[in-house]
Structures are given as C-alpha cells and as structure tokens.
Amino acid sequence: MAVMSPRQWALTAVVLAIMLALPLVLPAFWLSGILGRSLVYGIVALSLTFLASYGGFISLAQTMIAGVAGYTVAILAPTAIPASSSALSYWLAMPAALVAATVAGGVIGLIAVRxxxxxxxxxxxALAVGFSLFAQSNIDWFNGYEGIRNILGPDIFGYPFRTHLVFYYVSLTVAALLYLLVLYVVRTPFGLTLQGIRDNPRRVSAxxxxxxxxxxxxxxxxxxxxGCGGVLITFYNIGITPSSIGMTATVNVLVMSVIGGLGHPIGAFIGAVIFxxxxxxxxxxYDRNRFNTLIGLVFLVIVLVSPDGVLGFGKRLLFWRKPKAREEQTGTH
Structure with missing residues (x-):
C-alpha cells in the first residue's frame, strides 16, 4: 500500500519547497521565533496526534516524555551549567536521550495499557505532573527549580546549532522525516493492526x-x-526547567493538537503554528496577561464549530465548494 497518493506527494513536495525557500524572504525572528518554534513543538504534538488518531489514546504524558529526553541530553551535555560528571559529547547525548524517551514511552504504555x-x-x-514535581524537588540530577542551562546543541558543518538557519533547517528536516515516518507506519501491518485495535480490540484479539x-x-x-521534539526544544530554550514540562506546557501541546486537528498528522503542525x-x-x-483567556476562547470556538480542528474545517470547506462548482457547470451546460 502506498504511503501517499501522487496528489498528496505533490502537495507535500510543494509545501516542503516553500518551507525550504522561506529563509530567503523571512527575517531571523520568524525563522526561529515562529516557524522553528512551531516545528519543534509540533513534533511533540505529532506524537500525541499519532496516538489519538491511529490508536485511540489521548495521552497527556507526551510533554513529560519530551522532558525525559530534554533532561537526559541536558545532564549529559558537555556545556551544561551546572556541569555534570557524566558529560558526553552532544552526538552521544542525543541518541541516549532518544533511547530514554522511547523507554519512557514504553513504560507509560505498560502502565496505561488496560x-x-x-x-x-x-x-x-498524573504521570506528567508527578514527573514535573519530581524534577522541581530533585537537586542532584535536575538542579531543582532552576533546571539545567547553557544547552547549546552541537555544531553542524562547523556552524553553531543556535544559528537561525541551522536551527530552522534541522528542525524542518527532523519534522519532515517524522511526519513521513508516521504516514509510513500507519500503513504497515503494525499500523493497520493498531487502527483495528482502536476500532474493535476484541475482534483483533480474536x-x-x-x-x-x-x-x-x-x-x-x-x-x-x-523525544526528538524534547531534544530540539531543549536546544531552542538553551536549557530545561520543571516549568517547561509542567501542567501549562502539557495543556499547550494538547491545545495545539486539537486546534490543528487530530484526524491527520499534519494537524499537529498547523495547530503549533496557530498557537x-x-x-x-x-x-x-489582546492583553498579554490574558493570553490563556484568548487561547481558551479560540479553543472553545474551534471545538464548537469544527470538532476535528482547522484541518477538518478546511476539508469540509473544500468538499462544500466542489459540489457547488459541479452544480454551476451542470447548469451552464
């Protein structure tokens, strides 16, 4: 079974071409502050969307798992403040962080499987809040409330990771690969079985x-x-603190996913851009101090008008216009 139809491949290629060309016309603020940020947080939202859309699980632990990866890479980072006695190079710390996040995801699956x-x-x-409170109270590993700072990321082809172009293109590459990975996995026997479990677990078990x-x-x-998103977010924020993986961050990722639409992986990135x-x-x-009120109102309106998010609303609008266009053509002939 094909991962995407020719039309979807063409649309994906056009979007990627536009994203690759944006640094030619956009200032650095937009590259890192808006688009780069949307990509890295969209990756975490993508993990939630994957579970919700194809597995039927709404997990609020994805920010926690991103935090596991973030703290792992921060503890092992050679530039970390405070410095760790177990510091490694970034090229070893990043794979270790991804392994830790994958294991954490599996453990959460074991806990929540039934x-x-x-x-x-x-x-x-509860797991997400508990991990945040544990990180806040632990001084030896996580440096308590202050967290771990000066996590700069590795040099890429001799350029610092914090360079706007480097950060943007690396984030775009990782996001695109993970997006394609999800589209591929859901069409494999594993993905099809997972969707069958979502719809009727007893029949699949039989x-x-x-x-x-x-x-x-x-x-x-x-x-x-x-975990991939957590590592990139840690580099983006130049560190990690308990507040960056707390209740607010957890809810923000959920809001991104729902606003964009849980029906397709691309909705995670659409929601992240809007957020x-x-x-x-x-x-x-509006008033900066009342941002939560503003995003709450937008969230409420989208849920009421289009429960499947902006992506679902766009699809309905497209299908509404197509029959209308056909009717007009039939009437003219």
Whole structure:
C-alpha cells in the first residue's frame, strides 16, 4: 500500500519547497521565533496526534516524555551549567536521550495499557505532573527549580546549532522525516493492526494479535517522536526547567493538537503554528496577561464549530465548494 497518493506527494513536495525557500524572504525572528518554534513543538504534538488518531489514546504524558529526553541530553551535555560528571559529547547525548524517551514511552504504555478514555487521560496527566514535581524537588540530577542551562546543541558543518538557519533547517528536516515516518507506519501491518485495535480490540484479539503488545509499541514509538521534539526544544530554550514540562506546557501541546486537528498528522503542525502566532502576537491583539483567556476562547470556538480542528474545517470547506462548482457547470451546460 502506498504511503501517499501522487496528489498528496505533490502537495507535500510543494509545501516542503516553500518551507525550504522561506529563509530567503523571512527575517531571523520568524525563522526561529515562529516557524522553528512551531516545528519543534509540533513534533511533540505529532506524537500525541499519532496516538489519538491511529490508536485511540489521548495521552497527556507526551510533554513529560519530551522532558525525559530534554533532561537526559541536558545532564549529559558537555556545556551544561551546572556541569555534570557524566558529560558526553552532544552526538552521544542525543541518541541516549532518544533511547530514554522511547523507554519512557514504553513504560507509560505498560502502565496505561488496560485503560481507555478518561481513565487513560487522568493516568497520563498524573504521570506528567508527578514527573514535573519530581524534577522541581530533585537537586542532584535536575538542579531543582532552576533546571539545567547553557544547552547549546552541537555544531553542524562547523556552524553553531543556535544559528537561525541551522536551527530552522534541522528542525524542518527532523519534522519532515517524522511526519513521513508516521504516514509510513500507519500503513504497515503494525499500523493497520493498531487502527483495528482502536476500532474493535476484541475482534483483533480474536484474530490472534497481541493487543497489549501493540499498544505498548505504539506508546514507545510516540515516545521516540516526542523525544526528538524534547531534544530540539531543549536546544531552542538553551536549557530545561520543571516549568517547561509542567501542567501549562502539557495543556499547550494538547491545545495545539486539537486546534490543528487530530484526524491527520499534519494537524499537529498547523495547530503549533496557530498557537505560536497567537502566543507571540497576543500583546498586540489582546492583553498579554490574558493570553490563556484568548487561547481558551479560540479553543472553545474551534471545538464548537469544527470538532476535528482547522484541518477538518478546511476539508469540509473544500468538499462544500466542489459540489457547488459541479452544480454551476451542470447548469451552464
């Protein structure tokens, strides 16, 4: 089965071409402050969208898993402040962070494998809040409330990672690869089985598939995706603190996913762009101190008007216009 239709491949290629060309016309602020930020947070939202759309799991632990990867790379980073006695090069710290995130995802899958709906939501939320509080109270590993600073990232072809172009292109490359990975996985036997479990787990179990194992594997894969986002977010913020993985950050990722649309992986990035724009320009549109009110109102309107997010609204608008165009053509003839 093809990963995407020729039309979808063409549309994806056009979007990527536009994204690759944007540095030629946009200032550095837009590259890192808006687009780069949207890409790295969109990766974490992508992990949530993957679980929700193809597995039927709404997990609020994805920000926690991103934090596991972020803290791992920060603890092992050679430039970290405070310095660690177990420091490695960035090229060794990053794979270690991804392994830690994947394992964390699998562990959460084991914990939540027999729960669904609101119970899964509450268990993953409790895990996320618990990890944030643990990081805040732990001084030896996580440096408590202050967190770990000066996580600059590796040099890429001799250029510092914090260079706007380097950060943007690396984030774009990672986001595109993970997006294609999700589209590929959901069309493999594993992905099709996972979707069958989402729709009717008893029937899939009767066919001889291990439902629990598939669910744990889905959480592990989502953990790997969230870990990639967590590493990039740590580089973007030049460090990590407990507040960056706390309740607010957890809810923000959920809002991004829902606003963009949980029905397709691209919705995660659409929601991340909308959220980043609103967060950046809230002071000029509304009151900066009431950003949560503003994003809450937008979230409420989108959920009421289009429960499947901006992506779903765009699809309905497209399909509404097509029949109308055909009617007009039929009437003229």
């Amino acid at each position: 729960t669904r709906d609101i119970y899964l939501l509450m268990i993953t939320l 066919l001889g598939f291990d439902v629990a194992l598939h669910r744990v594997a889905a959480f592990a894969l989502a953990g790997f995706i969230a 980043s724009l609103m967060d950046t320009f809230a002071a000029t549109v």
